[in-house]
Amino acid sequence: MISIKNTLVSEDIIEKEFVCNLSKCKGACCVEGISGAPLEEDELILLEQNHKEINDFLCEESRKEIKDKGLFVKSLDGEWETPLINGKECVYAVFSKKGFVQCGIEKAYRKGKINWKKPISCELYPIRIKKHSEFVAVNYNKWEICSSACDFGKNLKIPLYKFVKNALIRKFGIDWYEELTNHVLE
DSSP: OEEETTEEEOTHHHHSBOOOOHHHHSSGGGTSSSSOOBOOHHHHHHHHHHHHHHHTTSOHHHHHHHHHHOSOEEOTTSOEEOOBSTTSSBTTEEEOTTSOEEEHHHHHHHTTSOSOOSOHHHHHTTEEEEEOSSOEEEEEOOOGGGHHHHHHHHHHTOBHHHHTHHHHHHHHOHHHHHHHHHHHHO
């Protein structure tokens, strides 16, 4: 583990190679699993403030699910997350004609409708953040559906911390990221 400020970072973050390979997985991380994307408190407000603009990019089934469940739900462990449709895809998932999954929040952002890209947990993936009383754990979440991303990262020789550089800076700041890269150089 690497200690940076109030975080403990798994060495997998610097040792594992990873680059999303959407041509292989088609965005399965937005569909597979047993829960929605983790949300931070400030993201709940962003969803409320930007719902109308995001809603324009969602399918009718997503709109209905949001109307029934809300913009976000509390998980069994008491954390906030995005709702799921029929226990599968995130309500903010949008399917292309070719079967690729995109984020409706990110589509609204890319079209200039909102100034928030998407939940930080999605942008950081496959890194997961867990807050503890004394520190924040920053861990690599290995998942079989991302095996093509691991292979792709190995072929390109791109470590995970570089693949998610912008998200790590968004979450922890540039000074934190530079300290992380200093550990790589040691």
